[in-house]
Amino acid sequence: MTTTATTDPRLPADADATVKLITDAAPRMYTWNYERDRDRLVTLYEKAMGSQWNSVTDLDWSTDVDPERLAHDSAQQSVIVQVARAAADLAGSPFASWGEREFTQLSIESLEAQLSQFMHGEQGAMIVAAKITETVPWIDAKYYAATQTMDEARHTEVFAKYLHTKLGDAYPMNAPLEAQITALVEDSRWDIAYLGMQIVIESLALAAFGSLLRWTEEPLLRKLLRYVLADEARHVAFGVLSLSEYYEHLSAAELRDRQEFLAENTIRNRTRSTTPEIWERMGLSVETAMPYLSEAAASLDKSVFTGFNDAFFSKLVPNVRKLGLLDANDGHLRRLWADAGLMKWEFADDTATDYESYDAVAADRAAEV
Template identity: 35%
Template sequence: MKLDSMLSGMPVKARVKVEAAVDNLSVVLQMRNPRVLTSMAPSAMRGLVLKQGKNGSSVQMKSDHPVQFDFDYKMDFPEMRRLYQRAVENQWNADKDLPWETDVDPVNPEVPIISNDFMTPEALRSLPVKLTEQQRYDLNYHIACWMLSQFMHGEQGALYASAQVTESVGWMEGKLFGGSQVMDEARHLEVFCRYLTDKLGKRYEINDNLFVILDDLLTDARWDFKFLGMQIMVEGLALGAFRTIHNMSEEPLLKQMLKYVIRDEARHVHYGVLALKKHFTDSLSEVERREREDWAFEVAVLMRNRFMAHEIFEEWFEGTISRQAWNQLISTSPAMLQFRRNMFCRLIPNLDFIGLMSDRIRPHYARFGMLDYLQGKNASQLTEGEMMADLH
């Protein structure tokens, strides 16, 4: 029996609570690997049940990662050294290099922050709530604020994770590049916060599922798990989202800002694949490699299925349509479909390159249609020009 039928006749407030609880439970139950479920359970409890991402102005996350102080100062990773040199050469200044004087009208349909077809008019007309044209523009504005807010929260997580990994990574060139990435992430956090505050005038709290992933990464003591999660998974998610929004936006300041950020993020993913391929090849047992392979798959599915903008749903439609109906609407929107394509065309080749796409795990990805992206180029094969070529 469908959930909607089971809950029919229930008071609205009670129904809303049950729908949210069932939806959160489904996040946990979709993790079929018991070891991954066990490792992520504390973060899921903090994010989905205790709502620690929404219960105050800050949250404490305890992390016991090791710090490796290198007294050899050996430089024997030339490809990573070249990547560090590129990072130094491509630093940019948010104050000087972005046209902050640009006038931004966040509800102007002629210069949309994101495409007015983020959700098609046909899909919106299918809702029991009929939106006026102005309400559709307002909804689009709130969705843009929600997405950019999640970018901002993700960049704060990336700032801390990159600092932690810089302390832990064993290559001196990795520490040098890591220092440049910390600066990049601080700048990204700065520009998203500034754009939301000065140009859009609205910020959203962190999405519960994003909180779970970031909490899991920041509290894990193993540097390569932090690295895998942030450099490959979360940065892959970010690249897909940034590219989607860039190509759906007509707002010139946002488009220029995203170009700079995308160029930085491409270097970060390249750093991740170089370091993890070497580490997974030279330093891990087969059991340890399989553990990381299983974790990466579960997080890939979580990223594919769970960023449903429930904060928008709660603000606009809660009590009017079911959470299931909203999930269907947002997951089949043209923007979400494009976002998934952009994300997985980079993520899957990178996982294959670092050794986490064995014959054992491939059928699991195939169930979700992700193996279609396996033949694409990984981050080590893509030039900066190729990474920027499809931005328009």
């Protein structure tokens, strides 16, 4: 797990190495205005209350999960497995001696690593939603963010439970994801937590969960993902509603900061998240595996790597358009994203569609009546 030196004097004496400290610079806001005057947030909050599912009773945890079967399905979409298979053809490669048993094991490890990132990311989302509850000035947004905090607690819990009871040992949090979420928690501007989590990371989550849902046949994972996705689509809607109102009143310089934040989190910072511990668990050192993996990756069709980014940007760009951030400052962000080829997603199917199609809990409850 993620570690912090236990010698940090701010840590309680009995803290162990599984604790990480983050210092948050944002001021908390108490509001004395209890007027419910943001109708769309009121509606979203009521919807959120009615859509809370129960992580224990709404999912059938007695389902038998066969990791090899899951791995077989996941191998089709796993970039890491495709790259390792290509690396097996390279002279002198440590993958040359691998048979189907090793590739199956790699698929299982890769899925465990992916679900581990979901679990850590969901805990980050829970912390950020709690921060939004404390820092946002509007009562309707505080109420909503409180329901989201509960949603994210459930998400963290179900990914942790699925990993531990159905798959195996979790992996540590990837360094880029950890850095991204830590920065949101530390930031002193309340809307940056919103923008980073509700718009950027939630769009990533919708793309990642959506792709996992498309390939897996495993019924417990499918139901869990549908329930999580229904919640996430609402979270993005919350971000869009709140920020589009707030950004109407910011100065050009403040809007430019937000545009730069988005450029930073998309085109300038595209380090591919990797989990080096996978290679260690497969009995290889990262130093031995990497040169062959890099060479193999360069030989593969680019579409192997762009599929996920396309799914992410097709969620993100339309939502950023709704915030008015593409065109502020004479289209500063529109120009940056156009140069990076992202503007083709401006009118892609956005998360409003997800919100309707993923109303999974309501659909299941209606079916049960």
